[in-house]
Amino acid sequence: MTTATQSAGGPGTTTSAAPAVIEATHITRVFPMASGQVTAVADISLTIAPGDHLAIRGPSGCGKSTLLHMLGCVDTASSGTLLFNGRDVATLSDRDRSLLRLTQIGFVFQRFFLLPMLTAWENIELPQAESGVGKAERRERTRELLDYVGLGKRAGHRPSELSGGEMQRVAIARALANRPRLLLADEPTGELDRTTGDQIAALLDRVNADGTAMVLVTHDPSLADRCQRVLTMRDGRVESETTR
């Protein structure tokens, strides 16, 4: 089913018991270039509620990653407002925005970006240590996460000793380390073969089913089809949104 391009709910409408994780209102991202401005994202409004499962798809260059980066607070909108947990992200200092990402947002990248000098265990422990989680709690959480992603026996392995699928599992565990409200993944299966990609997709389904809101950017229709909402973009705009 296709709904209106712009979801309802402007700033300040989150009066329900569980406030929206994200409320983006008319956000636009313009890159000033020597050859003229590039509008990567144009006037998108979007609400992500707790537990949402959203896929963003669309042709290459339509602005999916740019939108995801704004949702993940690593990039700021040129105009429009973006509220995370009801707070206007644009008003936060760089430090507060870092803290927000550390504690509320998990990122999964196409290229994994695990730190090569650290073991799987240490990669997962790292964001917890950074957010000040105590040693004992960290150990318990890391063990739990490794088991959750099915790598309980690979704790001491470095990324170079893991397969692509295993690396992405570690990356997912790392993204979940601080129990974020929102997990963002840009082409999480982009570097993986079909079978491995399906396994990762299943793992992500489980993460969402366990309560974490999730936004995936993907070219892969089979991955998008697993999501409850699918946003299709074109030329920086939302072309359509379907909800299952």
Place this chain on the structure above:
Amino acid sequence: MNAIPFAWRSLRRQPARAALGILGVAAVGALLFDMLLLSNGLVLSMRDMLDRAGFDLRVTATDALPGQGPRLPKGLATAQAIAALPTVQAAMALRFADATLEVPGRAPLESGFQGVGGAGIRPWTVLRGRELATAGDVLINENVARTLGVEPGATLRLRPTCAGNDSLPAQTVTVAGVAKLPFDTLTAATVIASMETMATACGGDDSGDADLIMVGSRPDAEGNAGSDAAARAIAAAVPELKVLTNEELVGRLERGGFSYFRQISTVLTTVTLSFAVLLITVLLTVSVNQRLGDIAALRALGFSRGRVVSDVLSESGLIVGIGGLLSLPLGWGLAQLLDVILKRIPGLPAEAHFFVFAGEAVALHIVLLAATAVAAALYPVWIVARLPIAATLRNEVVS
């Protein structure tokens, strides 16, 4: 995992790069350390020699350096008068001349000839034989003993050149002992006699003129050096003479010829440090550029700007810290080697050293290396601090 263990892991990940950095810093640091030791080494060494000689004041006729100005008339009597001051422990009058020493069957030896008078401390150490006792006694240094093949008890002929007069007759003198003098150069031939013996040799010129009076002050009640009190007392007793403390003498040397060492050392230190900064900057910049994706990912995961900056700083600190530690023994070893070479410069006291270990040099070394670590990290830190997270993540995938 905080910044230091994290940086340590990053270094170990690329052992060749880390080793290159550490060895580079060790080599540069060794040179730096040597420059710091050299900048003040000779001065410290001179001060030490002056202190060890047991005299802390020098009395001369004018402001010229001892031995380079006009004579003190009636030096011996003045020395005795100074020695009688309550703040003074000992005063020794010293007169410099030259002599040709002759022993049958050996080539004549040109030698320095020092006449000493007054009681108390002696700056030399008798190695063999005995002190000067009777008229006609001389002490010789090791070079004279070796060159002429004479030992205590032997006699030799001494033909002095006193006040430019080189037609004086030769005297027969007895070698009382072989002594070690604090300011002898490696090759110096020196013979010492009492002022009376010298006066006799110099054709009965017994006026007791001296070039210099060396004074040892009496330590005060608390055992502190009494140089200043003694200097004041001497200045009051013989206002026409100049009194120079060891400190002032060292100060003059420092401002004079010795300042070249400081200037050379400053220039070379600057050049050396610039090399260290460049080396570490290049290594860190290459390393950071290779890891931009990882760094952007860490930032996306919530690592603050301060945290990624301190990772880079820690890495710089580790390279410079480990290299700097290695540089100390390396530099000290190199200093010993250079000292041996530099000490061959003619005219230097054999006891002088160019490189003298000093806590201040170590402290300055540490401060300069710490500054190097920070300076070297500036550019890579700047890269990391202004890294656009989204664009970097995107570039890493696109490229």
